[in-house]
Amino acid sequence: MTTSRAELPPIDFARYPLDAEDSQATYEMIAACRGQLERDQYCSLPGFFRSDVMDAIVSETEPLVARANPADSWRNCYLQRQKNANLDDSHPRNIFNHARYRMIAADLLAPGSALKRLYYWQPFQQAVAAIVGVDRLYPSEDLLQPVNVICYGDGDQSAWHYDSTNAFTMTLMLQAAAGGGLFELAPNTRNGEDDEDIPYMQDVLNGGRERVETISREAGELTIFRGCNSLHRVSPVAGERLRMMAVFVYEDEPGIKGDPEVNLTVYGRSGYES
């Protein structure tokens, strides 16, 4: 089966030639991303989507914000909201930050949307697998999780956190905020759940900036990062323009659906309602 040009995701193929099978340029691009991810815990592909399509993607996504699930809570970096009375107040477990944003679930996005065309396009899945160093990736079969858009309005932010379940996280900036809304990452604050650098984490959670990197996020830029072992957050947005970020979730096995309880927390519904 062949895919016509019109159905291809609007990648800037002149810059990222994923449409050319086994090309040297693709191989070199993947190797460069892989190296950056290994060294910095993130890699950036600026201008991944063509700049001429971004306005249309934003226009078709923005009306969905009205149906997005609002999050507004104080959380620690493990996304918990309760204090642990057995630990000191200075322990990362007991340091809470404000998170406020709105989450557009996958089922609200049109099946033919550019974001879904990217997510389900095999050559893209293969390139991402090669960059993150696995043989294959599979789309999530959850109703709500595969492709989301996180929207941050004036004053919204995320709390410093780890992405607990996935070995990598992938995002595509749809629209940057007018001010703030920076993506900040402290590389390697831990090496797994049982090997955390507590003083480093405390420094970051208490506002230390020395080892925090601000990662550029232009509209159309794709970023892959190891969010599971590096604390990261989105700094407070300033201004009325929504910061809109697409998040793509792949799985290591076929047929994976999300946990209804997790979905209820993140999307305000389980995704299993009939």
Ligand SMILES: O=C(O)CCC(=O)C(=O)O
């Ligand atoms: O919105 C962003 O730039 C980052 C979102 C994030 O932390 C995540 O999806 O895990």
Ligand SMILES: [Fe+2]
């Ligand atoms: Fe995250």
